[in-house]
Amino acid sequence: MNVRVKFLGGAGTVTGSKYLLEIDGAKILIDCGLFQGEKELRLRNWDEFPLDPAEIDAVVLTHAHIDHSGYLPKLVKKGYNKSIYCTHPTAALTEILLMDSAKLQEEEANYAAKKGYSKHAAPQPLYNTDDAQNVLPKLESIEFNQPINILDRVKINFLNAGHILGASILEVYLEGSTQTKKLTFSGDLGRMEDPILYPPHLCTETDILFIESTYGDRSNPSDHIKEALKEVVLKTVERSGCLLIPAFAVGRTQLITNLIKSLQEKNEIPMLPIYIDSPMAINTTNLYRKFEAFHQLKDTDNDPSNHSAFDAQNIHYYKAQSSSLVLNTIRKGAIIISASGMCTGGRILHHMYHRLKRKNDSILFVGYQPPGTRGRKILDGEPTVKIFGEVVKVECHVESIDGLSAHADKDELHKWLLNFKSKPKNTFIIHGEKKSSEALKYFIDRDLKWNSVIPEYLKGYTLFENI
Template sequence: MNVRVKFLGGAESVTGSKYLLEIDDFKLLIDCGLFQGLKELRLRNWDSFPVDPGSIDAIIITHAHIDHSGYLPLLVKEGFSGPVYCTSATASLLEILLKDAAKLQEEEAEFAKKKGYSKHDPPKPLFTVKDADQALTLLNSVEYENLISINPTIQATFSDAGHILGSSIVSLDIFGSIQKKTIVFSGDLGRYDQPLLYDPASIKKADVLFVESTYGDRLNQEESPANKLAEIVNQAFEQQGCLLIPSFAVGRTQLLLYYFHHLLEKKLIPDCKIYIDSPMAINATYLHKKHRKDHKLSVGKNEHASIFDDSHFQYYKSQESSTNLNNIDKGAIIISASGMCTGGRILHHLFHRLPRTNDTLLFVGYQAIGSRGRKILEGDETSRIFGLEVPVKCRIRHLDGLSAHADQAELMRWVSQINPPPKYTFVVHGEPESSTTFAKKINSSLAWPNVLVPQYLESIELFRGI
């Protein structure tokens, strides 16, 4: 049996994760993400897929974030029809995220048609809600630590990655005619000792390891996120303004609500309303109630108790209620999506609040190179929204401590548990500097052989004649 891997995304980039394993004639795709951020990356979504989608036999999704799952509707549209394996909570989230991504694609195409700024005539979405619905019919839900058979020679185990609800580390056992080999995909790894999610599961054995490196070149701040968040809220209110937070709908929003609930209970911030203005975030919050065993917030509580029912939290689903938030001048916190300010309702809020000197814009998550959020964070004086250059006059703040990604020390803690060293270690899902720095750290600290930073579309033989 021969095994090869082709890097179709998530190499030299934090987005577009797709790793194609060719196990003899069987093609297994690990993750199926959209490219985001820089225009040159986003344009890859429109390119012909490097492999015939109809030739792929099965797909595994490590978690529901769009940079790991968002290409699935397009792949199905282009001919993929095999099974898609993911955890139960991931399947629930995909029903929300894929439909929302499709709806945004359709709305943006319609808006471009109205305004006449698209290069396509007529403007078209990358995929539609119908495509997303078709993709969802292919999902096969699995539970953590349950061994499943992908085919007679491949078994998979999903372990908790601690990144978002349902996120997983995937271990593949490949049974050759001579020996068994284990290939491990870290997915995106969460942090240790967090209030919402459990620690990333310990993995002891990997003949080949794919490990993410989003924060492979940095350490997260040690200061308490709660204290820093309280400081930012109090300063924003002292300016007689509102605090606007672009937040990832899944994971980050729920973690913010946990901290705001705590700060309000302890009276560390003024009594105020917190508006969650994101239908996707609201639905994802409901799923945290449904999948109670996959996070810590239900421990010791009855089956109905939830911090998400705090009376300070106002959940806004309708467009009309969202628009009404423009009339609030001070003393409120608005959480909206998307987290990198690339689309969704946050654009409407940015359009109205970026020019307001009394308001504060707080970034609480990673901002990919080329994203609107990254440009604002790096000091752009204007931001192009709805075809107009909007002046950035509000105060800009950034809070690192809420990251859902393990930092370099936590990544090292996780990989160090693997013994003996893998034959190959591929450092993926990171910007070039981050991946290279983390690869060097593994080399200097563990002296592992063949620690590689793969290139986009590179193909490597992992095993021959096993």
Template sequence: MDVRLKFLGGAQSVTGSKYLLELDKKKLLVDCGLFQGLKELRLRNWDEFPMDATTIDAIVLTHAHIDHSGYLPRIVNEGFNGPIYCTEATASLLEILLLDAAKLQEEEAEFAQHKGYSKHNPPLALFNTEDAKNALEMVVPIPYQKPVNVLESVTATFFDAGHILGSAIVSLNIQGETQQKKIVFSGDLGRYNQPLLKDPYAMHDADVLFIESTYGDRDNVAEDIEGQLASIVKTAFDNDGCLLIPSFAVGRTQLLLYYFHRLLTTNQIPACDVYIDSPMAISATNLHKIHRDDHKLSIGRGEHESIFDYPRFKYFRTQDSSMSINSIEKNAVIISASGMCTGGRIMHHLFNRLSRKNDTLLFVGFQAEGTRGRKILDGEPTSRIYGIEVPVKCHVEHINGLSAHADRGELMRWAGQFKEAPKMTFVVHGELKSAHHLSLKLKEELHWPNVMIPRYLESFELFTGI
């Protein structure tokens, strides 16, 4: 058996993860994500798919984040008709995320046509709700650490990656005619010693390793998160304003609620309401009550025994309730998606609050190059929203320690648990600077040979004649 590899995404970028394995005539795609951020990356979503989607036999997902799963409706529309394997919690999240992504695609196309700012006539959605529903019908949920045959000669096992609910490190065992080989995909690795999620599972061997590098060039020391949040909240309220937090709906929002529950119940911040204005975040929060074994929070069996049911937390699902938040001028915390300000309800909050000098905008996670969040964080004086340049006059703050991604030290800690160096290591899912830094660390500190930073659409021969 010959095994070949092609990078259809996640190469020298933090988004669009897609790794195609060709095993003789069989094809397996690991992750199926959307490109986000820079326009040149986003345009790849509209390009003709680099291969015939009908020839792909199966897809394996590391987790549900859109940059790892969001292309599923599109590839199904293009003819993919095989099983999509993932963990049980990931399957639950996909029902929320893919339908929401499709709705956003449809709404953005409709809004662009109404406002006349699209270059396309008529504006098109990348995929629609029907495509998303068709993709969901193909999902096959698999428990952690239970091997499943994804192809005749390939067994996949999912191990907890500690990144978001249901996130996984994927181990592929390939049985050739004469040899067995093991390929490990780190997926997105979480942090150690988190209050919400478990530590990334320790892997000890692999012939070929894919390791993410989102924070491969920096350490995000989680020092006194409660103290930092408390200080920012109090300063925002002292300015007679509100605190607006763009947050990823899955993982980050639930972690923020954990901290705000602690701050409020210990009187570290003034009594205030925390508005969770994201239907997706609300649904994802409810899933933490269902998948109780996939995180560390103690959630009771009674109706009001979860920190997520704290009375100060106000969950707003409807559009009308979301718009009503615009009238709140001070002493409130507003958490809304998306985390990089690329779409969703956060847009109308930014539209209304960026120009308010009394308000504070707090970023609590990585902002990819080219995203609206990155541009605001980098100090651009205006932000284009709904075709209008909105001046950025509010206070802008940033906390690093809340990231769901392992930082440089944690990536090295995870890699250092391998008993032997992988024969080939691909540093993926990171901007070039981060990937380059991590690759040097792996070579210099762990003495790993053959550490590579692949390019988009680059191909490799992994094994021949096994």
């Protein structure tokens, strides 16, 4: 058996994860992510795919995030017609995220058409909702820790990665004619101590390791978060204002809700009403209710329709647009959590439009705000931002809490690697910006004394010959 890997994304950058395994004549694609961020990267989504998707024999997903799954509708549209393997929660979350991604692609194309800034007469989306829909029947979900054969002599096994619901570390077993070899893809690794998700599985040996390096160069402590959140809530209550929290619908909303709920249960903050105002966040919370075995928040009442970990008398889930708008009339004593987390679209915009100018209210950022976004401008202290084409004054209190990332930080990555009992034949450092990957390489080379490579985009490497 001869085995090669080619990096079709997630190399030298954090997005577009796509790793092509060529095993004799067979081809397996590990993750199928969209490139995001800078325009130069996003344009890669429009490039000709480096091979005919119909030639691929299987796709395996480590988790549902768009930078790992968001290219699937295009792959299927271009002829991929076989199974997509993932865990049960990943399949369910992928449906939510792909439908949202397709909607955004369509909106972007419509906007370009309206503004006339596209070179094309009728700008087309990268894919539409029908294309996303066509992916769903191909999702084949399996349990953690139940190895299955996906091709002749190729077995996969998912282990918990603790990054988002259902996120996995992937093991690929290759049964050569003389020996069996193991590849391990870390996927995105989560935090060692998370109030909701279990910590990442600690692997001890592999032949070839593919390790993510998002935070390869940064510590990101999280022990101050509860205290910081408490302070922001108390200050807002003191001013008789409302607290607005833009949050990602998947993972972050559930984490913030849970943190506030536990502060309230301990009487550390008043029992203010919490409004979860995002259909996507609500659909995601329902998956936490459904897939209880995949996280630590158990329903002590044994009632899935009223899951004690997510429900309380003061927690309100608002799905309808009409109820969302009613929230604008609340003058004080409420916490509103809405999406999108980067304030780029969605219901958070109308909340910001009404609350940024209210001096007693607070806006609290709990996630990364990329340069150029409204969130970044507000955090940087700009006195106004544009919303719905109007200039809106920022007069509310602006707060932010760091450390809420769903990624293992530098210290946690080191800890995870130090658990290996033997040295892999080779380690590929992926899913990181140059500086982060290089910092992790320094640790791997110098402290662990392993062989490591930071692979290049579109480059192929031989893993095994004649095994």
